[in-house]
Amino acid sequence: MSLFLVVALPFLGALLPGLMNSAGRQACAGVTFTVTLAALIGLLTNVPAVMSGELVTARVDWLPLLGLNVTLMLDGLGLFFAGLILGIGLLIIAYARFYLAREDNMGEFFTYLLLFQGAMVGIVLSDNILLLLVFWELTSLSSFLLIGYWKHLPEGRQGARMALAVTGMGGLAMIGGMLLLGQIAGSYDLSVILQNRALIQASPLYVPALILILLGCFTKSAQFPFHFWLPHAMAAPTPVSAYLHSATMVKAGIFLMARMWPVLSGTPEWFVIVTTAGLTTMVLGAVIALFKHDLKALLAFSTVSHLGLITMLLGTGTAFGAMAAVFHILNHATFKAALFMSAGIIDHEAHTRDIRRLGGLRHLMPITFGIATLAALSMAGIPLLNGFLSKEMMLEEATHTVLFNTPWLVPALATFGSLFSAAYSFRLIGHVFLGPVRSDYPAKPHDPGAGLWLPPALLVVPVVVIGVAPFLAEPLVKMVTAAVLGGAAEMPKAYLKIWHGLVPALYLSMIAIGGGIALLAIFGPALKLWENTRRPEAKTIFDAVIDSAVALSRRVVHGAHNGAFTRYALIMAITVLAAGYHAWTTGSVGAATRAMQPAGPVPIAGWLMLTAASIGLVIFHRNRLLSLILIGIVGLMVSVGFVFLSAPDLAMTQITVEVVTIILLLLALNFLPKRTPIESTVLRRTRDAAVALAGGLAAMALSFHYLLRESVTTPISGFHLANSYKGGGGTNVVNVILVDFRGFDTYGEIIVLGIAALLIYALTETLLSGPVRARLLNRLPDQPHAGDMHPMMMVVLTRVIMPVVLMVGFYIFLRGHNEPGGGFIAGLVVSIAVVMQYMASGFTWASARLRYPYHGVIGTGVLVAGLTGIGSWFAGKPFLTSYFEYVRIPPFEKFELATAMAFDLGVFLTVVGAVMLSLESFSRLARRSDMEPSEHPMDIDPSRDDRSTAKGGA
Amino acid sequence: MELLVASAIGILTAVGLYLTLRLRTFPVILGISMLTYAVNVFLFASGRLTIGSPPILRDGVASYTDPLPQALVLTAIVISFGMTAVVVMIGLGAYLGSDDDHVDDLAAPSDPRGEDAT
Structure with a gap:
């Protein structure tokens, strides 16, 4: 199937759920599912070509002069991401069908979801970075709609706004970065940009472009210090959290870093910025996650932490790091989406997500328990599950990474982060499912219908399968890694396997898991310590920043825009006059090239009437009826002038318009006061008269100079005169x-x-x-x-x-x-x-x-x-x-x-x-x-x- | 001739400006109309002034005035009618709604409608 169709299908399909709304929830979800499935099948028809190393492309020129064309390409990386988006999308749609309540507007939800899906597929398949930007902004907008889907919840609205503000700002930065990149490479096509590594890295604009693009990536992927929006976005319905905030949208930044890896990575700037941001995010997210009591908040910060991990791996700039990053993207998408859906099930059945009110659910919800436990253990990095494999690759990479000339820094922090990661995973299992059954749940929990547990269960299958038999994922990971590397680095000789021997990473892994269990054992005291430490609250800072920005803009706007129309008019008139004066004094005027034409008595009589009427208008403008008559005379004289100056069409138009305008003003005057009272002071009137006189003189001088000179270039009217009859068939x-x-x-x-x-x-x-x-x-x-x-x-x-x-x-x-x-x-x-x-x-x-x-x-x-x-x-x-x-x-x-x-x-x-x-x-x-x-x-x-x-x- | 047209443009502009700076809606609307005349005549004059040779093709006539500014001004005249009508309607609506035909709305800045709800 053409790539155009793959991208267009979700957008076209987005029209359907809204229309199907009245046909019932089943039909609504069904049509969404079918559309996504069609797009997925369309994508999969391209798999053989991609597997054989071919680059599938589709191209239509849109605005070629701007370099903005609809060019799509599909390589290993794009295929991987598009597959994730559409595949997990299918599961999410099925899950959402059963998750949303009867009073939720399902058509609206699925319309937004498909819009988002289309934008996301667009990002990963774009070959043109300007097109990519369009889709990038679309994901911000559609995620805004999805996060705020429950409009009645203030957290939802605030979270949606915060997400839009942060990712939108990042998107603006990225537009700048992409334009710079396009300028350096001389093309906005990714396929061209990716070939110009040396040129781009040698450019003086490389660092600004890099920083701007990374700002876009970091805000989208919730990297420190922009990590704070993601937990607040969790006010969204759980299917949205599982889809956008674990599997797809937050990976868009990661995707872009991977996409740009061949040209941007490998420099000290890239290494320091990306690795530091990733490492910080990873540790910070993991520590905060441990102490969150809301299940979804815990998962949100854990997502922040894992995104940091992937960012850090991409930051190292080595081929092995890239491979580990790709592998972890796959693993994280599977276990984290499953965990989010499990959290949604618990929320749905127990009516609370507060870990302190849960516990002992393993007897009441055995299926959910099984799914969540497998996924959480994978997140903790327990062997025989896929999380273990990529986490060990990460630790392996960390031992080889030297940041700020301190060899122990990266491995120590990575282990520290993994330790907390293990601890919160264990806490999730221990405090929610284990322990005694309680009697005070807000609702009696029980396992939900298959519609809710089947999608996460399907996601747990790859978690276990890859964990037991990693070689199954190896071709895919290698193919994607090759696409990430481009030609910039050699493919690493590593293999995905469970047992690598007694390598340092294994010891670090053991420390992390052991430490995690130990930390959970002393969770009570640790929590007290945490709660007693003062720490900056990101939302407060964000709100303060937004408030001060709003206050500033309000001051500026209200200062300049105080509602006095006469003041605006005066400022505008004076500005135009000043600009004209500047032009007059700095420019030069050529000699007159046209002779003045003689004026007979008729034009002079007309001019006198026009002048008299105009001056009369000023004098008598307080008598509104009289001023209407006077302005009618002015209009009449203008029409006569048009007749005299060879413009019969204009004259006829002017005089007829004059009639209807006067009728219109008369009708209006019927309701308005018939006289204008004297209100302005003499001083004010003098000021206005001075401005008016200056303006009039300027207009007169300008027209006079203009009329006595030929136009600078030949007017195009010659063409019109020559072709009017021949081409247009008319003599007027x-x-x-x-x-x-x-x-x-x-x-x-x-x-x-x-x-x-x-x-x-x-x-x-x-x-x-x-x-x-x-x-x-x-x-x-x-x-x-x-x-x-x-x-x-x-x-x-x-x-x-x-x-x-x-x-x-x-x-x-x-x-x-x-x-x-x-x-x-x-x-x-x-x-x-x-x-x-x-x-x-x-x-x-x-x-x-x-x-x-x-x-x-x-x-x-x-x-x-x-x-x-x-x-x-x-x-x-x-x-x-x-x-x-x-x-x-x-x-x-x-x-x-x-x-x-x-x-x-x-x-x-x-x-x-x-x-x-x-x-x-x-x-x-x-x-x-x-x-x-x-x-x-x-x-x-x-x-x-x-x-x-x-x-x-x- | 040129001086007459140029000074007419100047007068129209001056009167238009003065009336636009008045405090009530009706004179302001008249002022805008005057400025419209000035602008239209100015645009028309950009084809330079020609007497007695309208752009209607005739056999044996070789020189015509510039038709393009005329075409542009023709639509401008019609559009300016639409604009005047809308402005009049807005002014009328404001007057009928508040019983006040001042153009300045100095109470606006303290108006809290700009605050957002959440």
């Missing part, structure tokens, strides 16, 4: 640009327009469904009403000119391709015709005759435009390629049919819909309780009134 170049050359822009713009209208509609709805509604309905008019709400003259007039205006609109639409006009203008004209009906005959009358809702009109418009664009795909052309043909239908003249016209129709419909929806929304606010909605178009109708009088008279 502006319209051809809109619907053809830059049709995609226009398409985006009509969508924006539609969204704006819908936004206005939504805001109106919100207003009308809130407390404002009552106030609007009971509002008293602040100005005397006209006696005639719907004047007969106006009703008749609008009724008569409606068809005329519609025809004008149709004409403007049709001629648009060749003469000034087009969809935008026609849409505005038609809107005005319809608005006039509203104005003359009233909202009730007009909307009762409305056959198509405006939302639908907007949607149809966008759809028509979009489908027109898609249509060109069928001709094998890119989106929105237009096509035209001249046709002749007698008795008409020959005329042109272009697909651009269909696109323009879409524009037309969207404009009509958007304008009408906005205006209609506004006028809906105007309905009042003291106005009876009238079904009649006119208030005075002689025929109607006569009849009623006649009836009354009779």
Whole structure:
């Protein structure tokens, strides 16, 4: 099966559980299981190829210019991890089916789980490090959702947030590191990077890149000092803990260190950082784990410790260390997932995970006892179980590792850590299962159904089998190790076997196990000592750091963002002015290359009117109605200017927009105060006037200089003029640009327009469904009403000119391709015709005759435009390629049919819909309780009134 | 001619700026409209000013004004209508909700809504 499918299956499958939710829990889990199984089988079909040493790849270019491509590869390491993820995933899904309670939303859970699974498989199969980063962040996000799955638990929410903050921060660091690495190697493809060990290690950017990447790995794999999030993430449901926090996600950091091992390891920096972090984590985690009373917390810290162990092994930089690390990843995944599931079973049956309240469970839960004991003994490093083998390899490696020139340091600490590891494993068995049966369990414990114990039992099988017959795992471990090593180191000559002779590691192992038993014997006093020692609490520190960060950002944000809009506007204006001043003083201006054109009396008259209206606007802006008239004059003069300066299309658009804008503002003014009171001080007004004058002068100077000089490079308009008729089939170049050359822009713009209208509609709805509604309905008019709400003259007039205006609109639409006009203008004209009906005959009358809702009109418009664009795909052309043909239908003249016209129709419909929806929304606010909605178009109708009088008279 | 257009842009900008700095919503909206005019005319003027040669292809006519800025400004005009409508709606909603049409909301910083729940 293609690697694409293996990665895509979980993502596609993630849609299903949510849909299957209503079909029942069985169906929900079943579909998830099937999807995972399919992906696993797909993965396994590639096994023969990988076994024969082939590198399975799949590649699709995504953003080749950025070096971001979807390239996947499968080698031994990827296969190993993907197998773990999907294989353990299957067991977890089966377990979760029985673990989750009836009231838990199972579809949601499995959707998150599959998302996580897909992201995880994506990480281990990515060949492109940018793609890897995408999947990496996806695991952080999906694990956030999974940890916080029980939204009602505050620990769950806090744990999820902490995990996201820590791993997210690490992810950010890693993005930096990966970009550096890609820069050094000249490629973002792993297969290329892995070949460039010498180049990368010689680069001065090696150390920064290394540190940043390690930050990502350490946060993800909970290495000291970032270990603290993992125990808090244990608030998640147990299947999540078993899956993410023991078997897979926390191994992502380990995976990446292994993946990058050939290029990053082997330097003193790598050795010191990775080994020290690993060793510290291992010892610290083991010590804390011993004194935890919550079963899952114990297991969490034990996981931290074991991850430290693996990190330490990778840090040594030797081939043997890498092999031991790979082997321990396998062993740890099996016994730790089994232990987590056992802990979940105990929690499920006894209703507590507190070790102090448990004990004597071996008689009550014999099956769970068997599973947990085998897994825990393996964790302790008891011979004939797989944990023993890799732990001994670790100790062997430790005896050869010299850190800080102190030969005894690493072996001593490793033994110390193993000793505690043995002790907590024994404590888990001893304090939970052994001892007398108690009578005060919160619930009567008993073994669960097979659905819960079978998955961990299946995991214990490899624990025992590998432990007894390690040679069975040897081909797999060797294959994966070879993939980790790449070409960077020789394959170690070691074999996996139980008895290596009387080597130092054996003695250290014996010390650890003996010491572990001894430590458990004095557990009581040791616990007292532990509880009396003061130690820093990671969560408190983390919370303090987060709190201070929040406080800082709040200070900064509120300092700059104090809610004073006028202040923002002022700051913005002054900043722009300062930037302009800087450009003006530091740059240079060439000599004028264009001569000034003479201005006749008409332009001067227009200019005078515009200036007068503008200045009037400033003076009379407190009288809002008057200022509307004045701004209308300004708009009119701008339109006239467009006509004069060879832009008929612009003029038509401007003047129609002007009409609808003024109507809109009038509608708004209906609700607003009619006058603006004087509030600002003279000083303030002087300041504003100064800024405004400076801005105006600057704009004027800029435009003036601009207008007297030719453009720096040749404008691309020459192309448009030359190809408008040939390629677009129209002589109105502006319209051809809109619907053809830059049709995609226009398409985006009509969508924006539609969204704006819908936004206005939504805001109106919100207003009308809130407390404002009552106030609007009971509002008293602040100005005397006209006696005639719907004047007969106006009703008749609008009724008569409606068809005329519609025809004008149709004409403007049709001629648009060749003469000034087009969809935008026609849409505005038609809107005005319809608005006039509203104005003359009233909202009730007009909307009762409305056959198509405006939302639908907007949607149809966008759809028509979009489908027109898609249509060109069928001709094998890119989106929105237009096509035209001249046709002749007698008795008409020959005329042109272009697909651009269909696109323009879409524009037309969207404009009509958007304008009408906005205006209609506004006028809906105007309905009042003291106005009876009238079904009649006119208030005075002689025929109607006569009849009623006649009836009354009779 | 150039001076007339440039000074018109300057006047529109100055009036727009002054009104934008007012304290009530309605003048601010008018100010934004004035600034929109200024920006649209400025964009249009980037094609330089040509009198009497609209970009409608005719036989025998060789020189036309620059059509591209016109196309860009045409959509800008329509979009600015949408924007004005949204701003007006927001201003109206704020006024109807609080019976206050000031643009400054100086009580915001003490508002504890930014605090998170857990």
